[in-house]
Amino acid sequence: MPSKDKDKDKDKEKDALHVEVVYAAPKTQVAIEIHARPGTTVAQAIRQSGILERLPEISLARNRVGIFGETTSLDRQVCAGDRVEIYRPLIADPKEARRLRASAPGRGTQDKKKKTD
DSSP: OHHHHHHHHHHHHHHOEEEEEEEEOSSOEEEEEEEEOTTOBHHHHHHHHTHHHHOTTOOTTTSOEEETTEEEOTTSBOOTTOEEEEOOOOSSOHHHHHHHHHHSTTOSOOOOOOOOO
16 A cells, blocks of 8 residues: 555645745854645744754754744744744844944044035
8 A cells, every 4th residue: 555655745745835944153054944744833843954953052942033034933833935044142232232333433423524615
């Protein structure tokens, strides 16, 4: 009865969602394509990809996740063609970094002298 098993495998493959799981660090960029079943969540897709074993610095408790640049929850179901992104934690508060750049010498709102002829 191997032909029935092959038919089942073909049906599963036909129903599978093609999803990409990605992570980028300064020296490492990883993109893993998986075939997920309908109803698979973001967390399940990440685990299925094997990226957590490959890059132990990733923690689903600490790292935020998103789909195509939009943050999302781990329990959201993935759709065909989704790119699940795992984001690195921020190393600096964006507001504080902006404030420091603005207060740096030569920056900010200084009056500039106009040339007059």
